[in-house]
Amino acid sequence: MPNREVLLYPDARLKLNCAKIDPCSCKAREIAQDLLDTMDCAPPRTVGIAASQIGEMVRIIIVDTSRNPKYAGSHGLLILVNPRITEAEGNQVFREGCLSIPDYTANISRHNHITVSGFTLEGKEVMVTTSGFESVVLQHEIDHLDGILFLDRVAQVKTDLFRRKSH
Numbered sequence: 496m497p498n499r500e501v502l503l504y505p506d507a508r509l510k511l512n513c514a515k516i517d518p519c520s521c522k523a524r525e526i527a528q529d530l531l532d533t534m535d536c537a538p539p540r541t542v543g544i545a546a547s548q549i550g551e552m553v554r555i556i557i558v559d560t561s562r563n564p565k566y567a568g569s570h571g572l573l574i575l576v577n578p579r580i581t582e583a584e585g586n587q588v589f590r591e592g593c594l595s596i597p598d599y600t601a602n603i604s605r606h607n608h609i610t611v612s613g614f615t616l617e618g619k620e621v622m623v624t625t626s627g628f629e630s631v632v633l634q635h636e637i638d639h640l641d642g643i644l645f646l647d648r649v650a651q652v653k654t655d656l657f658r659r660k661s662h
């Protein structure tokens with residue numbers, strides 16, 4: 496399956512709510528493979544992607560913070576279908592970027608410790624408890640499934656939003 500085009504802000508599809516999908520379906524498997532291929536073709540250190548970013552309005556995310564050597568101590572590759580945050584506590588601020596918003600980064604405040612439950616492509620329910628960077632990436636990608644972009648979470652545009660120097 497091919498590398499897919501990534502939707503860019505302000506594409507209206509990025510603001511839509513995504514539907515649940517049968518984790519064992521062929522469709523879920525195909526979309527997950529396309530997401531992986533798209534991540535592999537994205538800039539190095541791309542650590543997450545959501546199905547809506549390739550125009551598939553279903554609840555599938557991929558997170559792999561081990562692609563950034565700074566954050567190697569993580570769960571590695573996570574492919575989660577119908578993920579939801581079941582526990583969240585604490586607070587942290589990270590500088591975030593997004594494949595769909597290539598020109599900006601922003602300091603975003605999110606929970607520090609979270610537990611996410613979701614399904615594998617085999618239909619097995621899994622729970623992931625994590626904190627720090629991996630927790631941020633999971634929250635960012637799950638936001639995509641609800642049509643929420645990091646731009647929606649910028650508290651102060653003047654001080655928290657940054658234009659990338661070049662790319």
Ligand SMILES: [Zn+2]
Nearest residue numbers: 592593594595
């Ligand atoms: Zn994003």
